Amino acid sequence: xxxxxxxxxxxxxxxxxxxxxxxxxxxxxxxxxxxxxxxxxxxxxxxxxxxxxxxxxxxxxxxxxxxxxxxxxxxxxxxxxxxxxxxxxxxxxxxxxxxxxxxxxxxxxxxxxxxxxxxxxxxxxxxxxxxxxxxxxxxxxxxxxxxxxxxxxxxxxxxxxxxxxxxxxxxxxxxxxxxxxxxxxxxxxxxxxxxxxxxxxxxxxxxxxxxxxxxxxxxxxxxxxxxxxxxxxxxxxxxxxxxxxxxxxxxxxxxxxxxxxx
Amino acid sequence: xxxxxxxxxxxxxxxxxxxxxxxxxxxxxxxxxxxxxxxxxxxxxxxxxxxxxxxxxxxxxxxxxxxxxxxxxxxxxxxxxxxxxxxxxxxxxxxxxxxxxxxxxxxxxxxxxxxxxxxxxxxxxxxxxxxxxxxxxxxxxxxxxxxxxxxxxxxxxxxxxxxxxxxxxxxxxxxxxxxxxxxxxxxxxxxxxxxxxxxxxxxxxxxxxxxxxxxxxxxxxxxxxxxxxxxxxxxxxxxxxxxxxxxxxxxxxxxxxxxxxxxxxxxxxxxxxxxxxxxxxxxxxxxxxxxxxxxxxxxxxxxxxxxxxxxxxxxxxxxxxxxxxxxxxxxxxxxxxxxxxxxxxxxxxxxxxxxxxxxxxxxxxxxxxxxxxxxxxxxxxxxxxxxxxxxxxxxxxxxxxxxxxxxxxxxxxxxxxxxxxxxxxxxxxxxxxxxxxxxxxxxxxxxxxxxxxxxxxxxxxxxxxxxxxxxxxxxxxxxxxxxxxxxxxxxxxxxxxxxxxxxxxxxxxxxxxxxxxxxxxxxxxxx
Numbered sequence: 001x002x003x004x005x006x007x008x009x010x011x012x013x014x015x016x017x018x019x020x021x022x023x024x025x026x027x028x029x030x031x032x033x034x035x036x037x038x039x040x041x042x043x044x045x046x047x048x049x050x051x052x053x054x055x056x057x058x059x060x061x062x063x064x065x066x067x068x069x070x071x072x073x074x075x076x077x078x079x080x081x082x083x084x085x086x087x088x089x090x091x092x093x094x095x096x097x098x099x100x101x102x103x104x105x106x107x108x109x110x111x112x113x114x115x116x117x118x119x120x121x122x123x124x125x126x127x128x129x130x131x132x133x134x135x136x137x138x139x140x141x142x143x144x145x146x147x148x149x150x151x152x153x154x155x156x157x158x159x160x161x162x163x164x165x166x167x168x169x170x171x172x173x174x175x176x177x178x179x180x181x182x183x184x185x186x187x188x189x190x191x192x193x194x195x196x197x198x199x200x201x202x203x204x205x206x207x208x209x210x211x212x213x214x215x216x217x218x219x220x221x222x223x224x225x226x227x228x229x230x231x232x233x234x235x236x237x238x239x240x241x242x243x244x245x246x247x248x249x250x251x252x253x254x255x256x257x258x259x260x261x262x
Numbered sequence: 263x264x265x266x267x268x269x270x271x272x273x274x275x276x277x278x279x280x281x282x283x284x285x286x287x288x289x290x291x292x293x294x295x296x297x298x299x300x301x302x303x304x305x306x307x308x309x310x311x312x313x314x315x316x317x318x319x320x321x322x323x324x325x326x327x328x329x330x331x332x333x334x335x336x337x338x339x340x341x342x343x344x345x346x347x348x349x350x351x352x353x354x355x356x357x358x359x360x361x362x363x364x365x366x367x368x369x370x371x372x373x374x375x376x377x378x379x380x381x382x383x384x385x386x387x388x389x390x391x392x393x394x395x396x397x398x399x400x401x402x403x404x405x406x407x408x409x410x411x412x413x414x415x416x417x418x419x420x421x422x423x424x425x426x427x428x429x430x431x432x433x434x435x436x437x438x439x440x441x442x443x444x445x446x447x448x449x450x451x452x453x454x455x456x457x458x459x460x461x462x463x464x465x466x467x468x469x470x471x472x473x474x475x476x477x478x479x480x481x482x483x484x485x486x487x488x489x490x491x492x493x494x495x496x497x498x499x500x501x502x503x504x505x506x507x508x509x510x511x512x513x514x515x516x517x518x519x520x521x522x523x524x525x526x527x528x529x530x531x532x533x534x535x536x537x538x539x540x541x542x543x544x545x546x547x548x549x550x551x552x553x554x555x556x557x558x559x560x561x562x563x564x565x566x567x568x569x570x571x572x573x574x575x576x577x578x579x580x581x582x583x584x585x586x587x588x589x590x591x592x593x594x595x596x597x598x599x600x601x602x603x604x605x606x607x608x609x610x611x612x613x614x615x616x617x618x619x620x621x622x623x624x625x626x627x628x629x630x631x632x633x634x635x636x637x638x639x640x641x642x643x644x645x646x647x648x649x650x651x652x653x654x655x656x657x658x659x660x661x662x663x664x665x666x667x668x669x670x671x672x673x674x675x676x677x678x679x680x681x682x683x684x685x686x687x688x689x690x691x692x693x694x695x696x697x698x699x700x701x702x703x704x705x706x707x708x709x710x711x712x713x714x715x716x717x718x719x720x721x722x723x724x725x726x727x728x729x730x731x732x733x734x735x736x737x738x739x740x741x742x743x744x745x746x747x748x749x750x751x752x753x754x755x756x757x758x759x760x761x762x763x764x765x766x767x768x769x770x771x772x773x774x775x776x777x778x779x780x781x782x783x784x785x786x787x788x789x
Contacts, residue, residue: 097554
């Protein structure tokens with residue numbers, strides 16, 4: 001174990017020997033990961049591969065059986081304010097009686113502080129974030145009236161107001177319309193331009209080469225990780241997904257198209 | 263919050279304005295309220311659970327209660343009103359956190375604490391019948407019950423409902439057993455302890471009401487301070503934890519609020535029905551609004567009214583348990599809200615469905631007219647030849663009654679006209695509307711075809727216009743696709759073959775086309 005070694009402060013995210021278990025059954029084993037700054041990193045793998053668990057373990061939301069996580073060289077607890085989180089859209093009850101603006105200001109609660117009310121300047125920041133994700137006109141809409149894409153944009157805006165340096169996103173592209181997908185990609189690229197880093201769980205293989213600089217192939221353990229052009233290969237995908245070739249064919253086709261355009 | 267403070271000050275002045283509280287008042291007040299009855303007052307409490315004779319009160323009794331003539335009625339009503347307010351506020355959060363039943367388990371778990379406090383108090387040199395002692399016992403055993411639930415849930419694989427059921431029944435059973443023992447202790451004279459089960463406001467005295475006011479205010483202040491954090495906890499626990507909020511602590515805080523409300527409610531409402539004050543006002547408020555703050559306001563209002571009116575009724579009918587009265591009032595308000603609630607009440611939803619059905623019928627009729635005319639190899643227009651009813655009827659599986667009703671409605675709106683031959687025709691306005699509807703329908707169909715993976719969740723034909731639902735750039739794309747499908751006739755083709763068109767090409771339809779203008783939605787869009 002290298003637990004005594006200092007963490008590399010220049011890296012947004014380092015994961016060493018991370019193992020997480022539920023009821024004695026391991027969900028992810030011995031995950032080692034280094035995420036370079038200013039990159040968009042995709043995490044792909046089959047259902048039940050432990051993608052969400054990896055994200056949750058990084059944020060101490062599930063107990064680690066072993067291993068260590070470093071965020072800019074510190075523990076998550078110390079650098080929580082530098083991390084933005086976009087949970088899975090289905091994880092909350094969208095029938096909850098609050099407005100879009102209320103949800104977005106939740107990203108600022110840490111800054112506002114315990115027991116203090118949300119003030120106008122916080123709402124202004126939230127409105128700005130809603131503008132960024134292109135739904136500023138929905139600010140006062142009740143969240144029960146949002147479409148799937150609008151829900152996702154709301155969650156994204158809530159992460160944006162945190163002005164974090166590392167973003168962890170759980171399936172932001174799941175079941176959103178084409179316009180929303182485009183908007184999210186634009187925002188991700190804007191983040192990269194501003195030197196921010198994002199670790200994004202993704203399920204749509206064909207778009208991986210287009211969206212992400214690096215990729216982590218995960219199926220309980222890390223099958224491969226690194227720059228997309230080196231790692232996102234047919235052999236690696238087969239090792240990750242097993243024999244589900246229809247998916248793989250689409251992905252390799254996308255790779256070929258990309259190589260041709262390069 | 264403001265409402266609360268006003269009530270509090272009213273209450274405080276009400277209590278102080280009574281010049282002299284006779285003696286060390288506890289016993290006096292306990293018995294004063296039973297002046298309503300002809301029964302000897304000491305028996306009234308002892309027999310409260312067995313004596314169920316109800317007589318219709320005389321006008322004098324109504325008047326005394328309604329005009330708040332008795333000091334004790336004032337005390338009781340203030341106490342229960344404040345209790346309802348606090349319970350409505352706390353209940354909103356427990357309902358949204360889906361912990362409503364936790365309150366039920368908690369209140370049932372207080373019973374053994376009441377019995378034990380009564381038994382053990384003399385050994386500690388305390389008065390076993392004083393309310394603070396009994397309520398302290400109740401609070402301790404209630405908290406123990408909640409901890410037992412959390413323990414069972416977290417350390418075994420049992421689900422929360424099983425843990426709730428176990429704790430609720432075990433604690434309540436133990437409580438009943440302890441109360442039976444208490445009654446057999448010779449020095450016990452445990453009369454009145456059972457009133458904690460069903461509630462009995464008659465035994466409430468000024469200091470009790472003051473206790474309710476203080477504890478209730480504490481709960482309200484805590485909610486006002488932690489509103490933001492509790493909302494976050496109830497909406498998105500995972501996000502709260504990722505921001506470093508101690509989720510367990512917040513949950514315990516919420517439970518502490520439930521403990522406070524339950525304990526102060528034991529006397530008035532009783533532990534069996536305490537859950538009603540925690541759930542019913544909040545659930546009723548949900549029918550009226552989609553806004554949390556407003557929901558909490560309405561909920562505390564309903565709780566307060568329930569408490570006031572319930573205790574007033576129990577003052578008029580002294581033999582009925584006040585808990586039952588409060589629940590009856592609250593549940594009437596609940597059913598009223600369920601029926602008439604403005605945002606999701608039953609009637610509103612029925613009305614919305616009717617309106618939707620009418621709208622769909624209208625769309626079907628106008629689009630049907632458009633498609634029938636289109637099928638006659640002609641650009642649809644205010645045709646000279648009417649469309650017979652039978653053709654429309656054959657288009658869909660609609661009853662002739664429903665169709666005729668809709669036709670009548672469209673004629674009144676000036677969209678349809680009748681020809682001399684009895685057939686139907688579109689007026690100029692009708693054509694504009696019909697062609698717009700047909701156009702939108704086809705855009706929606708194209709959208710379904712091109713965006714099959716996400717479309718089903720968003721297709722909303724009942725929306726007034728497609729622009730209200732889809733982004734402008736998306737509509738532009740669809741328009742382009744649609745334009746490519748323009749037929750040589752200058753009419754937009756339906757993406758699917760029109761089923762009924764084959765049988766409709768009857769004789770004498772060629773002459774319709776003539777000088778019919780282009781459907782308005784195509785103007786300026788022709789290549």
